[in-house]
Amino acid sequence: xxxxxxxxxxxxxxxxxxxxxxxxxxxxxxxxxxxxxxxxxxxxxxxxxxxxxxxxxxxxxxxxxxxxxxxxxxxxxxxxxxxxxxxxxxxxxxxxxxxxxxxxxxxxxxxxxxxxxxxxxxxxxxxxxxxxxxxxxxxxxxxxxxxxxxxxxxxxxxxxxxxxxxxxxxxxxxxxxxxxxxxxxxxxxxxxxxxxxxxxxxxx
Amino acid sequence: xxxxxxxxxxxxxxxxxxxxxxxxxxxxxxxxxxxxxxxxxxxxxxxxxxxxxxxxxxxxxxxxxxxxxxxxxxxxxxxxxxxxxxxxxxxxxxxxxxxxxxxxxxxxxxxxxxxxxxxxxxxxxxxxxxxxxxxxxxxxxxxxxxxxxxxxxxxxxxxxxxxxxxxxxxxxxxxxxxxxxxxxxxxxxxxxxxxxxxxxxxxx
DNA sequence: GTCTATATGCGGATAGAC
DNA sequence: GTCTATCCGCATATAGAC
Numbered sequence: 229x230x231x232x233x234x235x236x237x238x239x240x241x242x243x244x245x246x247x248x249x250x251x252x253x254x255x256x257x258x259x260x261x262x263x264x265x266x267x268x269x270x271x272x273x274x275x276x277x278x279x280x281x282x283x284x285x286x287x288x289x290x291x292x293x294x295x296x297x298x299x300x301x302x303x304x305x306x307x308x309x310x311x312x313x314x315x316x317x318x319x320x321x322x323x324x325x326x327x328x329x330x331x332x333x334x335x336x337x338x339x340x341x342x343x344x345x346x347x348x349x350x351x352x353x354x355x356x357x358x359x360x361x362x363x364x365x366x367x368x369x370x371x372x373x374x375x376x377x378x379x380x381x382x383x384x385x386x387x388x389x390x391x392x393x394x395x396x397x398x399x400x401x402x403x404x405x406x407x408x409x410x411x412x413x414x415x416x417x418x419x420x421x422x423x424x425x426x427x428x429x430x431x432x
Numbered sequence: 433x434x435x436x437x438x439x440x441x442x443x444x445x446x447x448x449x450x451x452x453x454x455x456x457x458x459x460x461x462x463x464x465x466x467x468x469x470x471x472x473x474x475x476x477x478x479x480x481x482x483x484x485x486x487x488x489x490x491x492x493x494x495x496x497x498x499x500x501x502x503x504x505x506x507x508x509x510x511x512x513x514x515x516x517x518x519x520x521x522x523x524x525x526x527x528x529x530x531x532x533x534x535x536x537x538x539x540x541x542x543x544x545x546x547x548x549x550x551x552x553x554x555x556x557x558x559x560x561x562x563x564x565x566x567x568x569x570x571x572x573x574x575x576x577x578x579x580x581x582x583x584x585x586x587x588x589x590x591x592x593x594x595x596x597x598x599x600x601x602x603x604x605x606x607x608x609x610x611x612x613x614x615x616x617x618x619x620x621x622x623x624x625x626x627x628x629x630x631x632x633x634x635x636x
Numbered sequence: 637g638t639c640t641a642t643a644t645g646c647g648g649a650t651a652g653a654c
Numbered sequence: 655g656t657c658t659a660t661c662c663g664c665a666t667a668t669a670g671a672c
Contacts (some may be wrong), residue, residue: 249454389629396600
């Protein structure tokens, strides 16, 4: 890890707990182990550190959507072919995978916290937070459940309503347990109950 | 409104957008229309302003739970008697009332935003936020749906799972639209669809 | 209870030696 | 690319006049 990367990493950690305003350049420099003045050889301002974090996040999200099995729009058919064979256990596992990824991925989980803190102050941060946690998940799952209903895996129902019932418990549990480390087991138990009920309701 | 009350009111407005650290005593004094030094005749420190806001919130929440028709634990029977006659339209209206109250009540809505911003920094703020938005709603609705199932209004199902399916869409929509003023109509439309589906699933 | 003036320290940022 | 030294503005908070 270069010094520049370590600055970004420590800054993200600090911003995600103390917020942008609440974190001083000296805080970041201390965490990295250099003097605050040295930091200005790598970034011309504190704001530029934040901008770089946002850019890094955008890349990370793209990489992850690919690696994560959230296929691009043009590849939905392939996804349906996979999910068409989903049974209850698979659906439970899928939901837990999403939840655990958001809660535990070292970049995403810190960005979740920073997004919450900065949402009313920093539009560039909030736009990305909104897209990732409030829009894309619902959009993707809406399409997914639409296709799965067509494929007679699930009954016919409003797919966006289904997506909301699938995703909003995950979102709520993220809020509740992002600040309650060490209780993920409890969260996963609750999530599993929700998904089993979801499957019971919508399975063909 | 006394000067002291105006200080609390303006401080809450500023904290709920800029955060505690991001708001200076001068910001608050300017909003009130006095000099920052004068403010120290009313509060001995900036921290004491925050403490007073938390106390004020606690009182406000108690008052509201009473006025709002969320009966105390010892009064659940009376609530069930009312809700036992609930039809689909009543349930839709009930959910909209909760959502709109959280989003529009001038104290609660600012506390929602402040709680989001301060959750990782300020335990006294977060404890109250957690109780109000993450715990009490679920606890109360769990009891309610348990009783409504017993009363044959709703089918037998895990009442906490039902409470989650009723409340988590409200919570998600609060997150999404607390930062998207002027689009409440859209949120209410989505909420209505969720609740109609909820009723379809669980009605006897 | 408001004001002006001020103490003291921390914030972001720059200059220049090594 | 790291350091020491420094600038300057803003932060919280206090003293004391009116």
